[in-house]
Amino acid sequence: MATTEVKVPDIGDFSDVPIIEVHVTKGDTVAVDDPIITLESDKATMDIPSPADGEVQEVMVKVGDAVSEGNVILTLATDQAETEPPSLLEQQEPATEEAPAPTDAARAPAEASVAAAATASVPAVAPTAAPDFAGVHAGPGVRRLARELEVDLTQIPGSGEKGRITRADVVAFVRGPASGAGVDAAAAAGIPEVPPQDFSKFGPIETQPLSRIKKLSGPFLHRSWLNVPHVTHNDEADITEVDAFRKQLDNEAKPQGYRVTLLAFIMKAAVVALKAHPEVNSSLTPDKAGLILKGYYHIGIAVDTPEGLVVPVIRDVDTKGIVDLSKDLGDMSAKARDGKLTPTDMSGASFTISSLGGIGGTSFTPIVNAPEVAILGVSRSKMSPEWDGSQFAPRLLLPLSLSYDHRVIDGALAARFTRQLASVLEDVRRLLL
Numbered sequence: 001m002a003t004t005e006v007k008v009p010d011i012g013d014f015s016d017v018p019i020i021e022v023h024v025t026k027g028d029t030v031a032v033d034d035p036i037i038t039l040e041s042d043k044a045t046m047d048i049p050s051p052a053d054g055e056v057q058e059v060m061v062k063v064g065d066a067v068s069e070g071n072v073i074l075t076l077a078t079d080q081a082e083t084e085p086p087s088l089l090e091q092q093e094p095a096t097e098e099a100p101a102p103t104d105a106a107r108a109p110a111e112a113s114v115a116a117a118a119t120a121s122v123p124a125v126a127p128t129a130a131p132d133f134a135g136v137h138a139g140p141g142v143r144r145l146a147r148e149l150e151v152d153l154t155q156i157p158g159s160g161e162k163g164r165i166t167r168a169d170v171v172a173f174v175r176g177p178a179s180g181a182g183v184d185a186a187a188a189a190g191i192p193e194v195p196p197q198d199f200s201k202f203g204p205i206e207t208q209p210l211s212r213i214k215k216l217s218g219p220f221l222h223r224s225w226l227n228v229p230h231v232t233h234n235d236e237a238d239i240t241e242v243d244a245f246r247k248q249l250d251n252e253a254k255p256q257g258y259r260v261t262l263l264a265f266i267m268k269a270a271v272v273a274l275k276a277h278p279e280v281n282s283s284l285t286p287d288k289a290g291l292i293l294k295g296y297y298h299i300g301i302a303v304d305t306p307e308g309l310v311v312p313v314i315r316d317v318d319t320k321g322i323v324d325l326s327k328d329l330g331d332m333s334a335k336a337r338d339g340k341l342t343p344t345d346m347s348g349a350s351f352t353i354s355s356l357g358g359i360g361g362t363s364f365t366p367i368v369n370a371p372e373v374a375i376l377g378v379s380r381s382k383m384s385p386e387w388d389g390s391q392f393a394p395r396l397l398l399p400l401s402l403s404y405d406h407r408v409i410d411g412a413l414a415a416r417f418t419r420q421l422a423s424v425l426e427d428v429r430r431l432l433l
Helices: 109-118 140-149 167-175 212-227 240-256 262-276 322-337 411-426 428-432
Strands: 002-007 017-022 035-040 045-049 054-059 072-078 230-238 282-284 291-293 299-301 303-305 308-310 351-355 374-378 382-387 392-405
Touching: 035 072, 140 167, 212 308, 230 411, 240 262, 240 322, 240 392, 240 411, 240 428, 262 299, 262 322, 262 351, 262 374, 262 411, 262 428, 303 322, 374 411, 392 411, 411 428
Parallel strands: 299 351, 351 374
Antiparallel strands: 002 072, 017 035, 035 045, 054 072, 230 392, 282 291, 303 308, 374 392, 382 392
């Protein structure tokens, strides 16, 4: 019987990550990969799994503690020699929700909008140099917000447990004194706040909290909308033939346990158009003086879940066929609905597709997922009588809506990109070119 120290494994670029749950106590028996604690980083909720079977001898941490890679979590009596714990990003399947923005679990929606407005003028790409706030008792999300707002955390008294600085503390500091002499964050950014109103004067009301995903994504969507000059270009693709081919593939796939959807074809067509128009697969440099052209094609796919939209990323779309992409989409969608996406699953996209085809609509304006410069919206296809030169014939048309950053993409480029994407969908033989 050996005693093993279980340490926090590789959790990416995070440090001082708060513990929100401890799943074991002294004397518990655990199996390999059983969750022992849950961390809440500024991107996701992550379970730390047990690296081996054994009995818990002593737990070194508690809820509210902040840990980093290498910190000892507990000691475990095992039948094996001590081994290095696996990389969390590579081997765990945590219970997680999309977290595109840092947060404290108890943050109120009003604080989120204030923080988002205050950071509206901050570039989407993080600065290369930032203060580390050494010795300050605050989580990574609070530290990031402080850097974005250029606030010195050492000057802020913490109101949380054991003096921990919360997002509310940072927002209150930015607002200034409540006496009226201070200027709130939104006003400081030149954006007047919407005045509060007592709706109960007009009839019955019920207050429901926003889901965690919506509280997290709201500030990032707000920042993107305020920083990116959005324009949306609409077009249609005649998918009559490709949809017939898709149905054939789908019938063959069902007995094998996966489905073939139109989205796989749209992703492949998008790669063809991105290769032809590399500016659409780019990001602005931090100084806004140049473009970072990306030689990879990782496509983010907006997935509807009970808690809100999350955006897992399908990597290397250019190297995969329709069958492989269909399987990847099925796996990612299942993980998203089950809340098991990892931070790696949700990072690195160079272009994003948001499809409402299963719900409805004729067009919409998706918000660019900055620092990307474009996003494709897909609405429900419809049968329409189209003139073929001699008669009207029923054709299946797919609405496409490309929102883009007008600083990088002009209307002509947007039209060419969307038309090329549509032409590939109209004749999938073009995927071979």
